[in-house]
Each structure stands twice: as structure tokens, then as C-alpha cells.
Amino acid sequence: MKTSLRNDRFLRALRRQNVDRTPVWMMRQAGRYLPEYRASRAKAGDFMSLCRNPELCCEVTLQPLDRYALDTAILFSDILTIPDAMGLGLRFVEGEGPVFDRPVRSLDAIRSLAAPDPEVELRYVMDAVRTIRGALGDRMPLIGFSGSPWTLATYMVEGRGGHDFAVIKKLMIDEPAALDAMLETLVQSVTSYLTAQHAAGADALMVFDTWGGVLHPDAFVRFSLEPMRRIVEALGRSCPGVPVILFTKNGGAHLERMADTGCTALGVDWTTSLADARRRVGARVALQGNLDPVTLFARPDRIREETARVLADFGHGPGHVFNLGHGILPQTPPDHAAAMIEALHALSPAYHRPV
Amino acid sequence: MKTSLRNDRFLRALRRQNVDRTPVWMMRQAGRYLPEYRASRAKAGDFMSLCRNPELCCEVTLQPLDRYALDTAILFSDILTIPDAMGLGLRFVEGEGPVFDRPVRSLDAIRSLAAPDPEVELRYVMDAVRTIRGALGDRMPLIGFSGSPWTLATYMVEGRGGHDFAVIKKLMIDEPAALDAMLETLVQSVTSYLTAQHAAGADALMVFDTWGGVLHPDAFVRFSLEPMRRIVEALGRSCPGVPVILFTKNGGAHLERMADTGCTALGVDWTTSLADARRRVGARVALQGNLDPVTLFARPDRIREETARVLADFGHGPGHVFNLGHGILPQTPPDHAAAMIEALHALSPAYHRPV
Numbered sequence: 001m002k003t004s005l006r007n008d009r010f011l012r013a014l015r016r017q018n019v020d021r022t023p024v025w026m027m028r029q030a031g032r033y034l035p036e037y038r039a040s041r042a043k044a045g046d047f048m049s050l051c052r053n054p055e056l057c058c059e060v061t062l063q064p065l066d067r068y069a070l071d072t073a074i075l076f077s078d079i080l081t082i083p084d085a086m087g088l089g090l091r092f093v094e095g096e097g098p099v100f101d102r103p104v105r106s107l108d109a110i111r112s113l114a115a116p117d118p119e120v121e122l123r124y125v126m127d128a129v130r131t132i133r134g135a136l137g138d139r140m141p142l143i144g145f146s147g148s149p150w151t152l153a154t155y156m157v158e159g160r161g162g163h164d165f166a167v168i169k170k171l172m173i174d175e176p177a178a179l180d181a182m183l184e185t186l187v188q189s190v191t192s193y194l195t196a197q198h199a200a201g202a203d204a205l206m207v208f209d210t211w212g213g214v215l216h217p218d219a220f221v222r223f224s225l226e227p228m229r230r231i232v233e234a235l236g237r238s239c240p241g242v243p244v245i246l247f248t249k250n251g252g253a254h255l256e257r258m259a260d261t262g263c264t265a266l267g268v269d270w271t272t273s274l275a276d277a278r279r280r281v282g283a284r285v286a287l288q289g290n291l292d293p294v295t296l297f298a299r300p301d302r303i304r305e306e307t308a309r310v311l312a313d314f315g316h317g318p319g320h321v322f323n324l325g326h327g328i329l330p331q332t333p334p335d336h337a338a339a340m341i342e343a344l345h346a347l348s349p350a351y352h353r354p355v
Numbered sequence: 356m357k358t359s360l361r362n363d364r365f366l367r368a369l370r371r372q373n374v375d376r377t378p379v380w381m382m383r384q385a386g387r388y389l390p391e392y393r394a395s396r397a398k399a400g401d402f403m404s405l406c407r408n409p410e411l412c413c414e415v416t417l418q419p420l421d422r423y424a425l426d427t428a429i430l431f432s433d434i435l436t437i438p439d440a441m442g443l444g445l446r447f448v449e450g451e452g453p454v455f456d457r458p459v460r461s462l463d464a465i466r467s468l469a470a471p472d473p474e475v476e477l478r479y480v481m482d483a484v485r486t487i488r489g490a491l492g493d494r495m496p497l498i499g500f501s502g503s504p505w506t507l508a509t510y511m512v513e514g515r516g517g518h519d520f521a522v523i524k525k526l527m528i529d530e531p532a533a534l535d536a537m538l539e540t541l542v543q544s545v546t547s548y549l550t551a552q553h554a555a556g557a558d559a560l561m562v563f564d565t566w567g568g569v570l571h572p573d574a575f576v577r578f579s580l581e582p583m584r585r586i587v588e589a590l591g592r593s594c595p596g597v598p599v600i601l602f603t604k605n606g607g608a609h610l611e612r613m614a615d616t617g618c619t620a621l622g623v624d625w626t627t628s629l630a631d632a633r634r635r636v637g638a639r640v641a642l643q644g645n646l647d648p649v650t651l652f653a654r655p656d657r658i659r660e661e662t663a664r665v666l667a668d669f670g671h672g673p674g675h676v677f678n679l680g681h682g683i684l685p686q687t688p689p690d691h692a693a694a695m696i697e698a699l700h701a702l703s704p705a706y707h708r709p710v
Contacts, residue, residue, distance in 0.1 A: 164684060166649050173653035173661065216625045216647060218664075252608055253627065270571045272608065292571060294521050298528035306528065309573075329519060 007140040010072040011203060014243040014265045014286045016319035022311065022348035023071035024341055025143075028327030029064040030076045034334060036063045047092045048084075051077050057128035058135050065140070067334065068341050072141045072204070075132060075197070077125055079147030079208050082189050083156045085116035096160065103159030105167075107175065110182045115189040118196030125193075126200045133201025144202030146193050148209035148248075149186035149231075150224035153179065165214055172223060183227045191231050195238040205235060206245040206267075213250025220254060229261040236262065245288060249326065252277070259284045270325035274314040287314065288321040293329050296336040303336055304343040311344070316351050362495040365427040366558060369598040369620045369641050371674035377666065377703035378426035379696055380498075383682030384419040385431045389689060391418045402447045403439075406432050412483035413490050420495070422689065423696050427496045427559070428487060430552070432480055434502030434563050437544050438511045440471035451515065458514030460522075462530065465537045470544040473551035480548075481555045488556025499557030501548050503564035503603075504541035504586075505579035508534065520569055527578060538582045546586050550593040561600040561622075562586060568605025575609060584616040591617065600643060604681065607632070614639045625680035629669040642669065643676040648684050651691040658691055659698040666699070671706050 005011070009023035031037055040060045044050035051057065061076045080098050084090035089101030104110055116122055132142055147155075155161070157168040172179050194205045212224035232244050246258050247267025255277050258266050265286035268277050277287055295306045307322075314320040322344055328337065360366070364378035386392055395415045399405035406412065416431045435453050439445035444456030459465055471477055488497055502510075510516065512523040527534050549560045567579035587599050601613050602622025610632050613621050620641035623632050632642055650661045662677075669675040677699050683692065 164649055166652050166684070166686070169647065169649040170652045173650060173657045213626065217628045217631070250605065250626070271568065271605070273572045276572070292524065294519055294524040295528060297521050297525045302528045329521070331521070 004138055005141060005203075006138050007071055010141050010321060011243065013318060013321045014204060014245070016283065016286050018318050019352055020349060021345060021352060022320050022322045024322040024344050025070050025072045025074065026064070026324050026328050026337065027074075029068075029070065029074065030060040031328060032330035033328055033332040033337070034063055034067070036060075036067075047078070048090060051081070051128075052124045054124060054127040054131040058131040061128075061132050062135060068338060069345060070140075070341070072143055073132060073136055074143040074206075075125075075129055075145060075202065077128065077145070079145070079151065079210070080155055081122060081125055082116060082146065082186070082193060083152055085121035086113055086156075086189075088156060098155060099160045100156065103167075104156045104182070107178050110178050113182060113185045115185055115192060118193050122193060122196070126196055129197050129200035129202055141203035142201060143204050143206055143245075144194060144197030144200075145206040145208060146190045148207050148212065148224060148246075149183045149190060149227035150212055150215075151208065151210045152186050152190075153182055153223075154211045156182075165211070172219060176222075179223060183223060187227045187230050187234075191234040191238065194231070194235060198235075198239040198242050204243040204245065204264075205239070206247065207231060209246065209248040209251065212248035212254075217253065220248075220251075221257065224248065225254065225257055225261070228258075228263075232261045232263045247288070255280050265321065267323070268325070274310065274320070278314060278319075283319070286319040286321060288323050290323070290325040291340065293324045293326050293332070296324075296328065296332045296340065298336075300336060300339040303339045307340050307343040308347055311347055311351055314351075316355060318352070320351075322348070359493055360496060360558075361493050362426055365496050365676060366598060368673060368676045369559060369600070371638065371641050373673050374707055375704060376700060376707060377675050377677045379677040379699050380425050380427045380429065381419070381679050381683050381692065382429075384423075384425065384429065385415040386683060387685035388683055388687040388692070389418055389422070391415075391422075402433070403445060406436065406483075407479045409479065409482040409486040413486040416483075416487050417490060423693060424700060425495075425696070427498055428491055429498040429561075430480075430484055430487060430500060430557065432483065432500070434500070434506065434565070435510055436477060436480055437471060437501065437541070437548060438507055440476035441468055441511075441544075443511060453510060454515045455511065459511045459537070462533050465533050468537065468540045470540055470547060473548045477548060477551070481551055484552050484555035484557055496558035497556060498559050498561055498600075499549060499552030499555075500561040500563060501545045503562050503567065503579060503601075504538045504545060504582035505567055505570075506563065506565045507541050507545075508537055508578075509566045511537075520566070527574065531577075534578060538578060542582045542585050542589075546589040546593065549586070549590060553590075553594040553597055559598040559600065559619075560590065560594070561602065564601065564603040564606065567603035567609075572608065575603075575606075576612065579603065580609065580612055580616070583613075583618075587616045587618045602643070610635050620676065622678070623680070629665065629675070633669060633674075638674070641674040641676060643678050645678070645680040646695065648679045648681050648687070651679075651683065651687045651695065653691075655691060655694040658694045662695050662698040663702055666702055666706055669706075671710060673707070675706075677703070 009019045013023050057076045091099050093099050154168050243264035245265040246263045252272030259281040268289035270290045270292040364374045368378045412431045448454050509523045598619035600620040601618045607627030614636040623644035625645045625647040
């Protein structure tokens with residue numbers, strides 16, 4: 001199926017092959033900024049009911065593709081489905097975000113964690129992937145994704161999105177072997193989850209490491225990077241040739257080491273220059289990013305200038321997937337996202353012509 | 356007075372001169388984790404009433420020095436005194452932090468901003484510095500401080516601590532010249548404020564750039580770094596020879612450029628290794644940091660190991676001021692801070708002996 005996609009710009013760019021223009025997608029492109037998403041969400045009820053409904057997941061996944069000239073779909077789901085499937089009880093609290101009813105707070109609780117079976121406890125995700133894959137046909141690729149082991153562990157131990165990350169860091173310092181064991185279970189869980197998403201129809205796989213950037217570099221290497229590296233290695237066996245993208249928010253200091261994992265591409269947020277990132281990782285990986293999502297609150301003429309700046313920052317040649325540096329914000333005017341995409345389509349072909 | 360201090364380790368370390376052991380202080384060392392602070396705060400009423408009372412400011416400034424073997428005092432105040440003196444109406448809301456009643460939300464409001472006179476609108480701060488200086492005598496140095504222009508502007512425009520920084524970033528992208536003008540007023544304000552703190556008795560001056568790390572590198576240079584550079588330059592004329600410390604939270608990517616400002620030392624948070632920072636800035640500046648404050652929630656034996664790790668990370672020789680990578684957290688057990696300081700005093704002399 002991959003070789004016969006009508007639009008394969010995204011997969012080609014990930015492999016640093018030539019393209020006619022820079023492919024684009026937006027993190028959280030199916031989301032609250034779109035009125036059609038809000039209507040689907042209202043039909044579903046709460047957020048997790050939407051995630052558990054394959055037909056509605058497919059509906060919202062396709063919405064941004066019908067509105068904008070985007071180059072890939074991404075599964076509509078949440079990064080915390082694995083801990084929910086482990087029995088922690090995921091809820092979304094208005095104005096606060098994700099909360100677990102039963103956070104992991106003891107060594108016994110860590111020992112009792114087991115990797116969920118993707119086709120049993122997470123079957124609703126696989127059904128969503130299959131439904132979306134069927135609806136997309138050969139139109140464009142589909143990205144499957146998961147949270148990184150460190151990011152999942154952070155939510156599982158803190159019980160909610162962190163500020164100081166006091167609970168997980170105390171565990172990390174006082175009981176590092178217990179955290180290693182927890183991360184090992186999560187490496188297995190994420191690997192089988194992503195492998196199953198690929199089997200169900202995902203063409204590329206992305207690991208979101210939302211909280212790797214809050215660690216000391218040595219702690220990042222042990223508790224965030226090394227688990228991701230083992231996932232990349234395992235996916236190389238279970239899904240050979242499938243592109244894997246790693247994205248650590250605020251991880252600009254670690255790009256060289258992240259490229260060393262053998263992944264296909266790195267997400268880069270806006271606090272790192274793409275020119276600097278490209279210089280540092282060389283030809284080993286493609287780069288994905290990195291317009292600050294807040295830019296889409298500015299005037300459309302400024303949005304075009306900032307889009308041009310990101311293109312110029314990466315520069316000429318293959319290996320760039322245009323994206324925001326983080327998820328599109330709920331208050332974003334949809335026509336401002338259109339201004340960015342139109343500017344990209346107008347300006348990016350010049351970066352792919354022979355010099 | 357500076358040359359006759361009984362304890363001048365901190366000032367010597369800032370100038371990369373030899374010391375017998377690594378000097379130490381803690382950001383927010385006078386704070387809520389101390390029961391004696393909470394008692395003083397209760398006497399004052401709200402937080403700003405404490406800041407406006409020179410006798411109580413002096414009392415809380417000295418409290419950590421009586422409890423721990425620290426090497427410098429730091430003025431007890433807030434980074435937002437300048438915008439408050441500009442008439443924005445600073446309040447502290449429980450569970451939320453600082454809020455301005457009259458945020459800056461128009462170009463007219465920016466044009467009407469005027470630099471406050473430190474001995475008039477901010478006289479309560481200068482009185483606090485004079486009172487503390489008198490009480491300290493020749494015991495140890497005193498640090499004066501301010502927020503950076505970018506950080507002050509962020510609070511002034513957002514009206515409160517940011518999450519997405521959507522308001523200030525929209526101003527930055529849509530009206531960069533207006534933001535430049537606002538920052539120019541803040542450069543003048545911070546320079547005269549710090550100059551007056553030195554005249555009132557501060558031996559070293561520190562600029563806290565809490566939010567510089569949320570910017571794209573180009574935006575950081577223009578809107579955060581360049582204003583700080585001009586303050587360093589102006590202080591070189593108004594207070595020649597006085598050490599100036601710059602600290603950008605999450606600014607590890609910018610250390611070389613920050614050292615180029617001509618400042619004396621850089622604060623480093625725990626997301627950057629001190630060995631890496633030292634390699635990058637060479638002998639141009641001293642480094643201050645960088646134990647993750649959450650470490651003080653761990654067991655005392657682990658706190659000692661982590662303290663040893665920070666010392667080893669910086670390595671042998673002069674130019675290190677031990678500190679946390681951010682302010683000490685309110686829930687910190689006071690005896691855990693003692694464990695860190697005792698470990699430092701036991702371990703650090705070895706790093707200052709001739710090799």
C-alpha cells in the first residue's frame with residue numbers, strides 16, 4: 001500500500017528523498033480549533049468516548065484533510081491509552097487535562113503493571129486505525145503514535161500533568177531500579193502497541209516525549225532516551241522499514257543522541273533553530289517542525305513571513321516535514337492555519353528545485 | 356566594604372578566583388519552606404505587604420543565614436516590583452501566583468509607560484537593601500536583583516504567569532517595534548533599579564530571565580538577550596566592577612551568547628550539564644547552579660550523592676557557585692536543605708586544592 005499512495009510526500013521527506021514541495025501536517029490537526037471537530041466531540045460525549053468510537057475517530061481524523069491541503073493523516077487518539085488499558089482509570093478534567101484515578105504510588109503497584117495486549121485491551125485503537133486506513137484508501141499516509149515510556153510513567157506516577165514532577169523525580173532518585181522496571185514494562189507495551197498500529201494500517205510511527213525536557217541530561221539519557229532507543233530497535237525488527245519519528249518537547253539539547261537511536265526523523269520545537277538542528281544531525285535523520293503554534297494568532301501577513309522564515313531556516317534540499325513545534329492551540333482561527341499552509345505551498349517548491 | 360567582608364567566597368567565585376570551598380546559596384532561600392518565614396509572613400499579612408516592609412524584609416532575608424552555612428544573602432523582594440511601580444497593580448492570587456490588575460494591552464498603554472525612580476516609587480526596596488546591609492555588617496555579601504526586561508514584559512502584557520504566552524507573542528510578531536519600545540523603557544528601569552540597589556548596599560546584581568526560554572533563538576536574541584546585554588553594559592558604567600549574574604531558565608542553548616554580554620556569571624538550570632556549560636563558555640564567566648530543587652524531596656543519602664554529582668560535573672578549579680537550578684520548593688523539608696549544604700561543605704574543598 002505504501003508504494004502506491006497517491007500522495008507520498010510525507011514518507012519521502014521522512015526518508016530524505018526528493019519531493020516537489022515540503023510536506024505539511026499539524027500536531028493535533030484534528031482538534032478543538034475546528035468547529036466540525038467540536039460537533040463530532042459533542043456527539044461522542046466526553047473525550048475518551050470519542051477515542052473509543054472507531055467511526056467517530058475516523059470522522060475527526062479526516063476533517064482537517066478535507067479542509068486543508070495536508071500531506072498525512074494522524075490517528076485521532078490520546079497518548080495515555082496504554083496506562084488507561086493498564087487499569088489506571090483515565091479521565092479528562094475540564095481546565096486541568098488528564099487525570100488518573102489510580103496513579104502508581106508503590107513498588108507493589110509498579111510490579112503489578114503488565115503490558116496490555118493491543119488487540120484486546122486496546123482493540124478500540126486498532127479498530128480506529130483499520131477504519132481510518134479503509135477510509136483513506138490510497139489518498140495519503142497515516143501516522144500511528146504513542147507517548148514515550150518516560151512521559152507515560154510521568155503521568156502514571158504523578159496522576160496528572162506535572163508542574164514540578166516531584167513524585168516521579170523522587171521515585172527516580174530514591175528508587176531508580178524500580179523506575180527502570182516500570183520503563184521496561186512500558187517499552188514492551190509501546191513496542192507492541194505501535195507494531196499493532198502498523199499491522200492495522202499505520203504507515204509511520206511517532207513517539208511523543210512530552211516531558212523528557214524536564215530532566216538533567218544524564219537522567220534524560222537513562223530514563224527517557226534509552227527506552228525510546230529500545231523501542232526504535234524493536235520496531236526495526238517488528239516493522240522493518242517503517243519510519244519512526246521521535247519528538248522530545250524542549251529536547252533541543254539532545255538531538256545528536258536522539259539521531260543516534262536509529263530513528264528516521266526528529267520532531268523539533270521552536271526553541272531550536274532548524275538550521276542548527278540540521279547542522280548537528282547531518283544526513284542521519286529528517287527533521288519535522290517547527291513553527292511556534294502561537295504564531296497562528298498573529299495577522300495572516302505575519303504568518304506568511306514566519307512560515308517563510310521556518311523554510312529558510314531549514315534551507316534547501318530534502319528531509320524537512322513542515323509542522324508546528326507543538327499542538328495547534330484550541331483558540332486558533334481555522335483560516336490562520338490555512339494561511340500558513342497556503343504560504344508553505346507557494347514558497348516551498350523553490351527549496352526543492354535543483355541548484 | 357566589599358574587600359573587608361569576613362566571608363567573600365561568593366564574590367571571589369564569581370570572579371573565578373581561588374576559594375577554600377565552593378560557595379553556596381539557594382534561590383528563594385528566604386521562603387515558605389521555612390517555618391520562621393511563614394511566621395514573618397503572617398505578621399505582614401499578604402506577600403506585597405511583606406515586600407514593602409523593610410524591617411520584615413531584613414528579618415526574612417537573614418533567616419536562612421542563621422539556619423544554614425550559606426555564603427551570601429539575597430534581598431527579599433519580588434521580580435515584579437518595577438511593573439507594580441509603573442502602576443499596573445500587582446497582586447498575588449493564592450494558587451495562581453502574580454496577577455496585574457491593569458495589564459498592558461494597547462500601543463497607547465506601552466507609550467505611556469515610564470521608568471520609575473528607584474528612590475521614589477521603589478524606595479521601599481532601597482530601604483530594605485539599606486536595612487539588610489546594616490544588619491549584615493561585614494558578615495557576607497548581599498545580592499540585589501530584578502526580573503529581565505523580557506520577563507517583566509511577559510507578565511505586564513499577559514497580566515499573569517503565562518502558559519502559551521499567546522498575548523505577548525502576538526504582540527511580538529504583529530508589533531515588534533512596539534515591543535522593542537516597551538523593552539527599551541524596561542532596560543532603563545532595570546538599570547536604574549539595580550544601580551540604586553548597589554548604591555544602597557548590594558554587592559552583586561542578578562537578572563532573572565524566567566521566560567526567555569520560551570522563545571525561538573532569533574526572538575530570544577532580540578527580545579530577551581539584547582535588553583539584558585544593554586543592562587550589563589550600562590551597569591559597567593554605573594557600578595564598575597560589580598558582578599552581574601544572568602539567569603535564563605531553560606536557556607541552556609544560549610550560554611555562549613549570554614557569556615558574550617560581558618556579564619560576570621551565568622545561572623544554569625539542571626537541564627544543562629555544568630561540564631558542558633563550562634566547556635562552552637570557557638574562562639569568560641563563572642557558573643552558578645544547578646541541582647534540581649526536586650532533589651531535596653529525596654532521601655538525605657541520595658541528596659548527598661546528587662550534590663556530589665553536581666560538584667563533579669563542574670569539576671576542579673575556581674568559578675563555581677553552588678545553587679539549585681531554580682527556587683527551592685515550598686514543600687521542601689528544611690533538614691534536607693541542610694543535608695545538601697553539609698555535603699557540599701564536606702566534599703567541595705577537594706575541588707579547590709592544587710592538583
